[in-house]
Amino acid sequence: EAGVTQFPSHSVIEKGQTVTLRCDPISGHDNLYWYRRVMGKEIKFLLHFVKESKQDESGMPNNRFLAERTGGTYSTLKVQPAELEDSGVYFCASTIGTSGYNEQFFGPGTRLTVL
Amino acid sequence: KQEVTQIPAALSVPEGENLVLNCSFTDSAIYNLQWFRQDPGKGLTSLLLIQSSQREQTSGRLNASLDKSSGRSTLYIAASQPGDSATYLCAAFTGNQFYFGTGTSLTVIP
Numbered sequence: 001e002a003g004v005t006q007f008p009s010h011s012v013i014e015k016g017q018t019v020t021l022r023c024d025p026i027s028g029h030d031n032l033y034w035y036r037r038v039m040g041k042e043i044k045f046l047l048h049f050v051k052e053s054k055q056d057e058s059g060m061p062n063n064r065f066l067a068e069r070t071g072g073t074y075s076t077l078k079v080q081p082a083e084l085e086d087s088g089v090y091f092c093a094s095t096i097g098t099s100g101y102n103e104q105f106f107g108p109g110t111r112l113t114v115l
Numbered sequence: 116k117q118e119v120t121q122i123p124a125a126l127s128v129p130e131g132e133n134l135v136l137n138c139s140f141t142d143s144a145i146y147n148l149q150w151f152r153q154d155p156g157k158g159l160t161s162l163l164l165i166q167s168s169q170r171e172q173t174s175g176r177l178n179a180s181l182d183k184s185s186g187r188s189t190l191y192i193a194a195s196q197p198g199d200s201a202t203y204l205c206a207a208f209t210g211n212q213f214y215f216g217t218g219t220s221l222t223v224i225p
Contacts, residue, residue: 004158006158033141033212033213035213035215042119042215043204043206043213043215044214044215044216045212045213045214048211049213054214055144055211056211060210064189090156091159093159093213102215103149103161103164104149104161104208105160105161106158106159106160107158108157108158109158
């Protein structure tokens with residue numbers, strides 16, 4: 001069974017540009033999470049989807065970030081316009097079911113560099 | 116707000132040694148605690164998941180314990196090997212999100 005996949009693996013953009021990150025969860029996993037790790041800091045929660053609905057987006061830093069999960073399958077995270085402080089590694093994770101007791105499976109991450 | 120701390124930040128041990136990594140969290144109202152391994156440039160690999168009702172979980176040479184009342188978890192690695200070199204992260208799940216520690220960077224010297 002394929003794990004969580006993320007695309008691209010790396011992205012280098014200039015300040016002010018737009019970038020879209022994609023996450024494909026494990027098939028059948030209703031719950032999808034986005035996290036981010038900026039340099040030297042811990043991994044922090046961004047938002048949580050249950051199927052196509054945003055369950056919790058309290059971790060989204062500002063309105064330059066837009067996440068979608070149309071159809072409840074893959075998700076995209078768009079940053080527009082990107083700022084220098086958006087640089088970091090963006091992780092996606094998925095878990096089956098709606099309980100909080102299930103293991104989360106993480107993707108390899110997208111390393112975003114904003115110049 | 117939940118805060119997760121991992122000590123030490125870095126650890127270097129000779130091959131074959133047993134070691135313990137520590138994780139503490141401030142809010143005991145967690146659903147579970149998960150230990151991950153991260154290799155340089157790679158994603159997170161789940162090692163062990165301990166439910167809030169459990170005290171420990173074992174997988175091979177790894178044993179993780181959980182003491183909710185004291186807000187602590189430990190990851191015990193037996194007979195360490197160079198291939199165990201990586202960053203180890205613990206994360207406390209509160210029901211809607213994980214709170215991560217900053218990790219312990221482990222180096223096992225052959």
